[in-house]
Amino acid sequence: MKTPLLLLLTLLISSQLLAQGEANNWYFGRNAGITFNTNPPSALNNGELNTTEGCSSISDTGGNLLFYTDGRTIWDKNHNIMPNADYFGGTGLHGDPSSTQSGLIxxxxxxxxxxxxxxxDEPHHQNANAYPNQGPADDNGNPIANYQEGSQYTIPEEDDGFNNGFNYSIVDMSLRNGLGxxxxxxxNNHLVTYDENNTEQIKYQCSEKITAVAGxxxxxxxxxxxxxxKFYAFLINENGVDPNPxxxxxxxxxxxxxxxxxxxGYLKASPSGEKLIMANAQTFNSTSANGNIHLYDFDNTTGEVSNSIQLLANISPYGVEFSPDSNKAFASASTPGSSAVIYQWNIEPGINPNNSLYVQETNSQQAAALQLGPNGKIYMPLFNGTLLTAINNPNEYGVDMDYSNFTNAGAISLQGNITTFGLPPFIQSIFTSRVDIISGENPEENNFNIETEISICDGESYVLGAEYETSATYQWFENGEEIEGETTPFLEINLPxxxxxxxxxxxxxxxxxxTxxxxxxxxxxxxxxxxxxxNDxxxxxxxxxxxxxTxxxxxxxxxxxxxxxxNLSVQDFEFQFFETLEDLENEISIENETNYQNLNNPQSIIAEVTNSETRCKNTATIQLVVDDIEGTEEVDLFACDDNLDGFQSFNLELTxxxxSFTPTYFYRSINDALQDENRISNPESFNNTEAYQQTIYFRTEQDFGCGILGVLNLRFNNLPFQFEDQEVFYCLEDSPETISISPxxxxxxxxxxxxxxxxxxxxxxSTEVNEAGTYEVLVTEIATGCSSVQNIVVNNSNLASFQVDLNDGSETSNSLEIIVDQPNSLGNYEFAIEDPAGAYQESPVFEDLPPGFYDVFARDKNGCGIAKRTVGLVGVMQFFTPNNDGINDSWNVVGLPANKxxxxxxxxxxxxxxxxxxAQNYKGWDGTYNGKLMPNNDYWYLVELDDGRTLKGNFTLKR
Structure with missing residues (x-):
């Protein structure tokens, strides 16, 4: 009987519900990730998520990443934060990375x-202490600066300060051009999972558990x-989320x-939708392990939970999971003082699970999440390690489940990224709703070795499909679009x-x-x-x-x-080598590819070359020949010692x-050259590893023979000079005349x-310049071609413009100071008086000078000449003796010209x-006043000089 049209349309509308690629990309831990789009699964190093526990991710039906979350921030497929889900940007969700299962998509x-x-959310007791206010708070409700875990655990880094409970947000992937x-x-639509009339429950609102399964x-x-x-089961259907659980x-x-x-502790539903398993790390306030693990029946028609069975008590469990066939249950638990263990129970109908406990030791110090993968294996993080350990056959019981922490036996290396406690949960039914349309396996067998990638090469066609054993309706899609009229189990495809x-x-x-x-x-x-x-x-x-x-x-x-x-690179292909066609057909490749000993001479082997992108492949023959060398030739290759340390980059191809021979490959040792091992991979820019001189070897193959073995000596030429900057001065007085500069x-x-x-x-x-600046000259030695650069710095200079500060009035010990005008004087100056030939001194001060006239000189050290000024120092007699003996008979000012x-x-x-x-009256004062002799005493003077200065002081009259 055919499916009614209305039912078929309904089924087609909901066709994305449980397709097979949604769980193909996981992001978790400290920027760790894996993808199941490769076989075996491989590490992802592009994630931005950094979480202690909770995380979730989702891909499309083809296994292409859509987005992932730590429960409060969402990253899109390009690993950028969605604008309306940015915790530190003020638009965060109400989960918590420290919640066991902070999010589920x-x-x-x-x-x-x-x-x-x-x-x-993580229901923190120090937030509950503060309710309804923002935490953290102590047991008395008093606000505190940080959470008890440590001073670094503050708001908002650790928590937003509220216990937000159970919520959901809606992502629309059509927004932001498909980034969502x-x-x-x-x-943050809130869902009530507590007694709203209970004042204690409302402070916490939820546990850290969430799971999902198809109805x-x-x-x-x-x-x-x-x-x-209490369990709270919320139904999602075509009308959305029913808020009444x-x-x-x-x-x-x-x-x-x-x-x-x-x-x-984790909560998981079985893929069949008929069971639940829950881990409770603790059940009441205690310092000893008092947690438990319980198994339940779940009615995926009504949403009811029943038949609680305690599987274990007085332990510290964390992760839980079911086998793909839903007949085995698993839990991880920490054991004080030893490594974590994994428990397994047989829960097949008619078997008492309490009589079927199997304990598997692990090498992890902490119990962590258990998560079923698309390949039918269960994975557990190696806490604070770089590995996901694996249960390879979870449908099997006991030792046959095959637990492994080795990457060559099922475990997954994270390529250096760190695991913590959590792994992303998914809708558990995803893992039983898949069929293999490439191999055509029976879709009712639930085979987890499902192929999802296929290459079709050189115009060939291929038939995809899988036929259900009982009556069924089929519909084909290409890139999510329905293929009109294709409603049979099989589809032949070829290049459009x-x-x-x-x-x-x-x-x-x-x-x-x-059915x-x-x-x-x-x-x-x-x-x-x-x-x-x-090519062969x-x-x-x-x-x-x-x-x-050989x-x-x-x-x-x-x-x-x-x-x-x-016209592609080696990195675009994968290579395998086979001794015979039979080995190629049986996929028995040569294992020691880098050190293979030939069986005869010559010998032909087969190379299979696969394009890494298209997976299309072809074969060719490699002829292995052992030959002796015909001779050697030694040549030199020179480089200039630009770094002045004997190390340089050489282009070996210039050999x-x-x-007259053309080198093929270069080697660091003669043995490597003979054995064709360890070829120098960058001959066009080889950096020598031995200072100043190094010997390199090269081969010159000719007609499949060894030809000439070359010896290449790498040598160094010194630079012409190690030039220091040269300084030259240009005298502004000479502008616009030029000066000559040279290295x-x-x-x-x-x-x-x-x-x-x-x-x-x-x-x-040499060259001519008449402006200040830095002039670069390249000096190249003709014999070697090595070059050095010298900078010639031309600075402006000029004659000094200066004033003279006089300190006079003394009969014998006057002084003067030369004050150079700044910034009009650009040079570096030295000073002299009386003689332009010097002696010159650095100090502009001259002391102990008698009164008189002085020529003052400022000479530019940079060669721009000597500037001159003439000054007069005035002196005053300190005493006089007017006794008509012809000596000091009158008092006067000395050192002034007659016309002053x-x-x-x-x-x-x-x-x-x-x-x-x-003062021009040379007679001066004779010691009388109105014709009378003045007595011996001190007398005072005031001299007003022509330059505006005044001299004041006293002198003595002695008779």
Missing amino acids: VPHPTIPDIYYVFTV DVLEDER SDCNSIWVITHFID IVSQTTPIIGLGSYRRNAI ENEEAPYSTAYTLDIFPE GECKLSGIANVIFGENPII TSLVQCVTDFETE ANFNLTNARAGLIEAT SNET SVPENRINNYQYFWPFNNEETF NAQVRVFDRFGKLLVSFK
Whole structure:
């Protein structure tokens, strides 16, 4: 019987609900991540998430990342923060990275671009202490600066200060050109998971647990959380989230005492949707391990939880999980003083799980999350390590489940990124709704070794599909768009006529069993390519002893020759090598590719070359030849010692200019050259590793033989000079006349060099300038070609402009100071008086000078000449003896020229003016007043000089 049209349309609308690629990319821990788009899964190093515990991620049906979250910030597929989900930007969600399951991403059952992000906050007791205010607070409700974990645990870094409970936000992937964002009015929609009339419950609101599983109608999803002794199951269907949960009260009671520790632990639904398992790290306030693990029945039609079975008690559990077939249950727990353990129970119908406990030791110091992967394996983080350990066969019981912490046996290396406690949870039903449309496996077998990638090469076609054993309806899609009329189990595909290889697309098959079971989906990510055009090539090993005709070959050295015709690089291909066609057919490749010993001489082996992008491949032959060398040739290659340390970059390929042979490969040792090992990978820019001189070897293969073995000596030429900057001065008084500048080359070696002045493009030894500046000259030794650069700095200078500060009035010990005008005087000056030839001194001060006239000189040290001024120093007699003996008979000012009009006045000690005269009166004062002799005493003078200065003081009259 065929599916009614209305039902078929409903099924097609909801076709994205449980497709197979959503769980293919995980981000967790300290920027760690893995992808299941490769086989085996491989590390992702591009994540921005840094979380202690909670995290969630989601991909599209083809396994392409959409977004991921730590419960309060969402990153898009380009690893940028969504604007409306930025915790530190003020638009964060109400989860917490320190909550066990801070977030869970669930697609809308009927609207393809809509996703729900459910979050559970960490219910911190120091936030509860502050309720309804913002925490943290102490037990008495008093605000405190930081949380008890340490001084660095503050708001908002650690927490926003509130216990926000259980919430959901809606992401619309059609926003921001397909990058998605949280809808403005749909962020942090609160869901009640507590007794609103209980004043204690409202302070905490939820535990740290959340899981999701498909409803029995296949078009709805149950999102389930837990608090104290109740499960809250919220239904999502075509109408969205029903805010009225199905509440199931059951054991155990997880008391609020010692919350937040009691809230810790994972909750998981079985892929079948029929069971729940829950870990409670603690159940009440205690210093010893008192947590437990419980198993429940879940009705995915009604949302009811029942039949609580305690699997273990008095332990500290954390992660829980189910096997893909839902018949085994798992939990991780920490054991004080020893490594964490993994518990396994057989929960098949009719078996008492308490009689089937198996304990698996691990090498992790802490229990962590357990998460089922798309490949059917269960993974657990190695806490604070760089590894996800693996349960390879979780459907098997006991030791057969095959736990491994080795990367060659199922574990996954994170390439240096660090794990913590958490792994991203998913809708558990994702893992049982997949079919393999590439291999065509029976879709009812739930085989987890599902292929999702296929390459189709050189115009070939391929038939995708899988047929359900019982009656079913089928629909094919390409890149999410329905392919009209394709409603059969199989689809033949080939490269579209209007496309060129390489071309990528994705085909999806949805299968709707008419039995009413949930839809199955299969996806094939297809790339149409062309088989690479590769060449036969050869490898020649050279020996000095030709008796054995065997040598060790590095087969990877043939890679460049094989792909020479592709115009791509070696990194674009993968290479395998086989001794025979039979080995190629049986996929028995040569293991020791870098040290393979030939079996005969010559020997042909087969290389299979695969394009890394298209996965298209081709084969070619490599001829292995052992030969002896025909001779050696030694050449030198010189470089200038630019770094002045004997190390330089050499272009080894220039060796061909020094010999009639063309070098092929270069080596650091003669043995490497003979064995063709450790080729120098960058011959065009090889940095020598031995100072000043190093020997390199090269091969010159000819006609598949060894040809000539070359010895290449790397040598150094010294630079012409180690020039220091030269300083030259230009006298502004001479402007616009020029001066000649030239490099510091000895006169007897000028002709050994070539010269170039970049500022005027002259190639002369000297050049003319008349402006200040830095002039660069390149000096190149003709014999070696090595060059040095000298900077010639031309600074302006000029004659000094100066004033003279006089300190006179003494009869014998006067002084003067030369004050150079700044900034009008640019030079560096020295000073002299009386004689322009010197002696010159650095100090501008001259002391102990008798009165008189002085020529003052300032000479520019930079060669711009001597500036001159003439000054007169005035002196005053300190005493006189008017006794007519012809010696000091009168008192006067000395050191003034005859034409000076200085006014001189003399006073007695009472200030009475005794005489006034012009200094040009050489007679001076004779010691009388109105014809009377003045007595022996001190008298005072005031001299007003022509330059405006005044001299005051006293002198003595002695008779």
